[in-house]
Amino acid sequence: MKQYKKYAAPYWYAFILGPILMLVEVAGEVLMPKLLANIINVGINYQGGEATGKGISYIVSMGGGMIALALVMMVGGIGGAFFAFTAATNFANDLRKDLFFKVQSFSFANVDRFSTGSLVTRLTNDVTQLQNLIAEGLRMLLRAPGMLIGALIMAITMNARLALVVLCVIPVLVLVVGIVMKLAFPRFTGMQKQLDRVNSNIQENLTNVRVVKSFTRENYEQEGFARENSALRDRAVSAMKLMITLLPIVTFIMNFTTLSIVWFGGKQVLNTTMEVGDLTAFINYVEQILMSLMMLSMVLLNSSRAMASSDRIMEILNTEVDLTDENAKHKDLLVKEGKIEFSHVYFKYYKDNEEWVLSDLNFTVEPGQTLGIIGSTGSGKTSLVSLIPRLYDVDQGPNGEGKVLVDGVDVRDYSLKNLRSQIAMVLQKNILFSGTIEENLLWGNESASHEEVEEVAKAARAHDFIQGFPQGYDTELGQGGVNVSGGQKQRLCIARALLNQPKILILDDSTSAVDTATEARIRESFHKELAGTTKIIIAQRISSVEDADKILVLDDGKIAGIGSSQELLQTCKAYAEIYDSQIDRKEGLA
Numbered sequence: 129m130k131q132y133k134k135y136a137a138p139y140w141y142a143f144i145l146g147p148i149l150m151l152v153e154v155a156g157e158v159l160m161p162k163l164l165a166n167i168i169n170v171g172i173n174y175q176g177g178e179a180t181g182k183g184i185s186y187i188v189s190m191g192g193g194m195i196a197l198a199l200v201m202m203v204g205g206i207g208g209a210f211f212a213f214t215a216a217t218n219f220a221n222d223l224r225k226d227l228f229f230k231v232q233s234f235s236f237a238n239v240d241r242f243s244t245g246s247l248v249t250r251l252t253n254d255v256t257q258l259q260n261l262i263a264e265g266l267r268m269l270l271r272a273p274g275m276l277i278g279a280l281i282m283a284i285t286m287n288a289r290l291a292l293v294v295l296c297v298i299p300v301l302v303l304v305v306g307i308v309m310k311l312a313f314p315r316f317t318g319m320q321k322q323l324d325r326v327n328s329n330i331q332e333n334l335t336n337v338r339v340v341k342s343f344t345r346e347n348y349e350q351e352g353f354a355r356e357n358s359a360l361r362d363r364a365v366s367a368m369k370l371m372i373t374l375l376p377i378v379t380f381i382m383n384f385t386t387l388s389i390v391w392f393g394g395k396q397v398l399n400t401t402m403e404v405g406d407l408t409a410f411i412n413y414v415e416q417i418l419m420s421l422m423m424l425s426m427v428l429l430n431s432s433r434a435m436a437s438s439d440r441i442m443e444i445l446n447t448e449v450d451l452t453d454e455n456a457k458h459k460d461l462l463v464k465e466g467k468i469e470f471s472h473v474y475f476k477y478y479k480d481n482e483e484w485v486l487s488d489l490n491f492t493v494e495p496g497q498t499l500g501i502i503g504s505t506g507s508g509k510t511s512l513v514s515l516i517p518r519l520y521d522v523d524q525g526p527n528g529e530g531k532v533l534v535d536g537v538d539v540r541d542y543s544l545k546n547l548r549s550q551i552a553m554v555l556q557k558n559i560l561f562s563g564t565i566e567e568n569l570l571w572g573n574e575s576a577s578h579e580e581v582e583e584v585a586k587a588a589r590a591h592d593f594i595q596g597f598p599q600g601y602d603t604e605l606g607q608g609g610v611n612v613s614g615g616q617k618q619r620l621c622i623a624r625a626l627l628n629q630p631k632i633l634i635l636d637d638s639t640s641a642v643d644t645a646t647e648a649r650i651r652e653s654f655h656k657e658l659a660g661t662t663k664i665i666i667a668q669r670i671s672s673v674e675d676a677d678k679i680l681v682l683d684d685g686k687i688a689g690i691g692s693s694q695e696l697l698q699t700c701k702a703y704a705e706i707y708d709s710q711i712d713r714k715e716g717l718a
């Protein structure tokens with residue numbers, strides 16, 4: 129609750145005016161039957177077949193009062209609803225914005241823990257649940273209790289004996305509503321959880337729709353979705369069944385109460401201990417009392433749903449970002465050379481796992497050098513390079529503190545911004561955004577000129593195919609870059625990384641979809657134009673790394689060999705095997 133205060137604070141006036149204006153409406157609602165009773169009792173006073181009351185002028189003046197009251201109520205009702213919605217939407221708006229910022233600040237490890245689908249549900253549906261509760265709550269907060277108390281007081285002062293009937297009915301109603309709600313709470317919470325599953329399912333399938341199709345898994349996926357979706361329906365139906373029974377039961381209780389009032393009240397009227405107008409008003413009050421109880425229970429029910437959502441929102445807000453630069457010793461230091469050093473580096477994703485993903489890595493890459501990394505899938509190549517821009521942090525190894533150093537300084541001592549701004553990484557799963565090609569390339573450096581953009585595109589061998597598009601650099605890319613080929617996408621991602629003229633460039637299997645000839649030309653332009661940049665190239669093909677200054681052979685998170693291709697052929701059996709298999713194949717083809 130405390131955490132929500134800051135989202136409500138700027139709109140305090142709406143949070144206060146909303147309920148107060150609703151109270152104006154309630155006051156009118158409670159007075160209205162009294163005025164009506166006056167018209168019947170005093171104005172008409174129909175007795176023995178004859179109207180003996182004060183007549184038309186009294187009726188007109190009371191009627192005028194009712195119209196005036198109705199106008200005031202309208203202002204109160206509209207104003208109350210307006211401020212309630214103002215408060216709720218602004219609250220939700222700020223909260224959603226904060227959640228988004230928070231998720232942006234998440235480390236990779238943080239993101240790993242939530243699924244994307246679940247994050248989307250939390251930022252949309254869960255926030256909406258909270259927003260609805262606030263809008264409803266603000267309108268009902270004073271309205272329902274106000275109506276309950278106001279109508280009770282009016283009823284008791286009007287006819288205390290008859291009010292006893294109502295006092296008997298209230299506990300029955302409270303009991304019925306209580307039982308229904310107790311049964312409904314868990315069903316609504318379950319419904320929310322299931323909605324989460326459906327959303328995750330949709331999210332995963334839509335983002336990967338191509339993979340699903342290429343494996344012709346549509347049927348399987350449809351079945352899976354249908355299953356989750358039906359489960360959602362079943363849960364919604366089971367929750368609704370309860371709510372559906374509630375209304376007729378309450379209506380029955382209401383009708384029964386009205387009947388009792390007419391029965392007992394009617395007798396009093398016949399005995400002339402009660403006036404006809406009062407009986408009419410009394411029935412109105414009873415309805416108001418029972419209605420307000422209903423409203424209260426509905427708010428309670430919705431609040432239980434919103435509480436489940438609130439927990440899920442809090443989970444995001446309370447997630448500790450486990451990778452920050454708060455303790456960095458040299459916040460202003462920039463990466464100038466690009467020297468990389470791994471010293472006794474150990475790393476794993478799940479801290480309570482026994483196995484290390486990377487163990488005891490020691491090596492150095494001098495500024496401007498090229499390091500090739502080769503190794504089977506799952507050997508830890510991506511994990512290794514992730515440690516350099518601190519996408520993950522090194523762990524405490526068995527023999528002391530491991531370190532990743534850039535220019536001789538622990539990466540944890542740079543500010544994240546300074547560190548990452550000098551390290552360009554082309555991820556294995558590279559992503560382009562919707563927008564033009566030029567806009568996408570400018571991600572690397574917003575202030576670059578068009579000439580600079582063309583230059584890096586040429587270096588990444590992307591310029592020619594970009595020129596081939598009718599719109600050239602202004603070609604719109606679909607979401608994720610769907611309308612370019614895999615190899616073209618990789619080259620655009622490389623160009624984007626080059627635009628910042630980074631001190632360190634990391635390519636994680638980034639030319640796998642580019643043909644060998646084009647790849648050779650890209651390497652050639654790296655050699656010429658990125659002479660001062662330290663380059664790390666992860667690849668499957670020996671040819672991609674063969675001419676690197678050093679090649680690191682990774683096997684199961686350990687260094688199996690490091691050196692030039694020539695040296696490794698002599699010293700590293702694993703490398704020699706890969707080399708032979710690939711070179712043999714080449715010769716076989718020739």
Ligand SMILES: Nc1ncnc2c1ncn2[C@@H]1O[C@H](COP(=O)(O)OP(=O)(O)O)[C@@H](O)[C@H]1O
Nearest residue numbers: 240477485503504505506507508509510511512
């Ligand atoms: N985000 C992650 N969370 C948990 N485990 C991971 C994650 N990424 C990779 N791994 C695991 O770490 C090991 C090394 O993976 P990775 O570095 O991606 O290998 P490579 O890039 O050589 O194929 C694998 O066993 C993989 O399953």
Ligand SMILES: [Mg+2]
Nearest residue numbers: 509510511556
């Ligand atoms: Mg990888």
